[in-house]
Amino acid sequence: MRINHNIAALNTYRQLNSASTAQSKSMEKLSSGLRINRAGDDAAGLAISEKMRGQIRGLDQAARNSQDGISLIQTAEGALNETHSILQRMRELAVQSSNDTNTSKDRKELQKEVDQLSQELGRIGNTTEFNTQKLLDGSFEGTFHIGANENQNLSLSVNDMRGFSLGVAGKASFTDTATYTAGTTETSDDLKAGTFTVKEDSGTYYLVDNSGKNVASSADGLTYNTLKADGTASTDGTIVFNHEVKSGQVTYDGTNVKGTSEVTNGGLQAGKYTVETDGSGGAFTLKDSGGNTVGSSADGMTFKNVDGDTLFTTTNVQMLTNGAEISVGGIDISSSKSANSAITTINNALETVSAERSKLGSYQNRLEHTINNLGTSSENLTAAESRIRDVDMAKEMMNQTKNSILSQAAQAMLAQANQQPQGVLQLLR
Template identity: 45%
Template structure:
């Protein structure tokens, strides 16, 4: 027997320390709910878990971004609903003013309401915004369309075919590619029926600067005459030919200026990839862009009112196209949100399996360590009592 070293007690104390350490970790895991509380618990698991957490939180915010996008789209679409309503009312007024029973004063009264509606369309375009972002006024980039109208009041086919004094017009405008497009339009009637013909010829090369018919170039005149001939052929009437120096033909110009479309880029992913962007373009919904600025339904005859019907119809198409695009984006965003929420749920489940404590399993470990700790304390006490037997040898 020895008294300098109590190996039995040392062994019991070492094992008690191991049990105490295990009990401490079990207590930490049970109290925090996490299996990994520090990198030492599971270095690789911690790295994987943190990457998943980044994705989960990023996707959760992306889902919120998409929700905000839907709110923005609904704001714009709601405003365009009213623009549609105003254009429908303007169409109703134009049809009313086109009736031959209307007097000039009656048409002027109708014109007053049309003017107010046009002003309201511009106000809606200028003031509709979401979170301080204007939605329907476009951005600061300006787009200009210049129209040059050539009217020939002496054309015999006008005098022969029309009773209301309507004029035939050749219009030239710059298209999106910078090419000049010539258009021949008229309120010409045949057999008392509204024709509404519009024929375009873009074969000619535009001249420089302001085009005056009195000194127009040959190719410009050729383009105009080609359109006139086509129009007259379809209507079954005689065509007139415009010639250089024809001073009986007058020229007017009108320029429309409006803002380019505003672009909203919605970020709907956790990463910076461009595929996580959903782009939304909203055109300027001003009266200039819609083509109804300065629209006229007044006058002694129904010509302006009748012509306004087609102009308003074109405006309705533009608003319908924009509302359709907004609706399509909203539907897409709703699917995007569903997908994001699904990915967040499944990724959270995977991250939970790595990071979270299995409470049932850990309680088994805790109970085991609790029993071992009590046994270890008891054994340590017993081991310390063993050396007391040495005293019996000294008696």
């Protein structure tokens, strides 16, 4: 009999520790619900599981990205819905103005509404935003990341849907002040104060008074000479404009002559603009009604935007002065001919907006299918990750129960093994 080494107790103690450790691990798994709580539980399984988790979270975020993309598209498409409505009204007005039951005064009133509608197209295009990003001014080119991995994305650009790009913004015009030089002797051919309409006939421009009489004529729209009663040229008076005046109205109050000078609009939306200088006359800026700079010029004649595109160039070598106002109206429907032509232009604008809305709608439908696919992929990948990472509760409860019983049995046997050396005391009796 040996008392220095109780082999039975050592063996039982080892078994007790093993059962206790196994029971502790089972309790940890049962309390966390995970089969792998640390790398030591399953090193390879942990690596595979973490990779799957990255994919799952990426797929879920991609689904949210896709939904955000749909929201952006819906914002743009919703604004274009109103753009469509505005263009339909403009077309209706153009058809109305094409009918010669309307007088010139009637057409002026119709033109006023078209001008305002064109301004609203520009306002919608300039102010429609999603998360501070402008959508309809032609600047939006976005990429939606719709996958869990690199380069799994979708690109979308939205064309410029403002009035100028749609072809329904008119010419740029400004008031030009002219000088009038009367003849050496006052005659009946002198220009009388009043308001005159500028009309063109076979390349010659006439000032027509309220009675329909031609009172002055010009070959270039710059210099107008008064006419005699019989319509022939007179030397009694000359009007000299700084810029071409070939349309609109001319007023003369007995001292000042004012006319409307029109220039080709190269990119301005309908609205009001003001020319400002730096005081030295060396730099000119063009600002809209909101005070935003939309163009600049070095000579006060040719104005360009930030991209270097020419917005307009004044006729004749004469710079615009500080405070000069530039007006841009809507598409011209002021005559039967121009209104008739405007119908086709507005039809083309409607088709352009329809095409853009169709494109946005197709992208939205695509993203909805993308979301469905991402959801399915995430679900299936989650199921696979669960089989690796999650614990089978029923099976682990069985193991925990087994280890608990073994632990209790080992404790009982350890008590018995510790009693065995006491048998030596019987030899001392």
